[in-house]
Amino acid sequence: MRQDSRLSRMLHVLIHMDRHDGALTSEAIAAMLNTNAVVIRRTMAGLRDAGYVQSEKGHGGGWRLACPLDRVTLLDVHRALGDPTVFAIGPTDDEPRCLVEQAVNAALADALREAEAVLVRRLGTVTLADLAADFDRRLALSGKCGA
Amino acid sequence: MRQDSRLSRMLHVLIHMDRHDGALTSEAIAAMLNTNAVVIRRTMAGLRDAGYVQSEKGHGGGWRLACPLDRVTLLDVHRALGDPTVFAIGPTDDEPRCLVEQAVNAALADALREAEAVLVRRLGTVTLADLAADFDRRLALSGKCGA
């Protein structure tokens, strides 16, 4: 099943925005991600509504961070994107009459809930600042290795 | 994103097969799941190849369990279905050149890996016999409550 890459993309953009002076246009961001400006506007809309970025129209306009990176976790961004479904597997029927199906759904739901709790906890403890720091570490390493 | 319900469906079927004397035809199974016989054959093929069920052609043919329920975990069934992607979210590019993207992907991959490990551990510790036992418990309860 095809995966939703919006979270990954938006995290990527937000770190770049932090390292960039002035506003970034949707066109520029789209070029960075090899995609389309409208897709960027559509996806960034959630982050804007959540207050993590702000947009400006007209000359010199574009997108800017509206909030320091250490105040935003990966979970915050996920939520801002509309809390999309995490799992690609799940039951068909949420309220089955069949008791067998109820038992199956309960077991699966338990397992998925537990896994999602771990994921949410993990995403909630990592901030964008942490990612930026990891980027800096990688940058220093790549400099040392000449790669 | 739409969810893959094959695991849920196959677990449902396997428990029913255990409680049923004789073979179950794809048509009968499809009727139980409100779907199509060809879909059943297609999905059951993986379970057959894994040795969890067997199929017989002709009069009185159909599907039977080939293995006791306590020998099969939910994870086994998941694997038999081709180990489909568990997560609906993920990165676009697996080998990005951009160091920011690498940092983002590493963080997300870590979180997803951890969550998947929890899910796999959970699915691997629950057997079909456990589900059947839970079904029996629900059956007894529903009888008591008159529901």
Next chain:
DNA sequence: CTATCATGAAACAGCATAAGTTACGTGAAC
């Protein structure tokens, strides 16, 4: 032996959703 039943498999259409595209409106800066 033949008809019937049931699986096996290929081929194609349906459907949902992220993604890509086009088009037009709105507001800000030059």
Next chain:
DNA sequence: GTTCACGTAACTTATGCTGTTTCATGATAG
């Protein structure tokens, strides 16, 4: 007032599970 950039709607594309049709194969009943 022209240009730039976002905002939004509408449409198309791509992908993968799902559903359906069709025919072949093999097993059983009569």
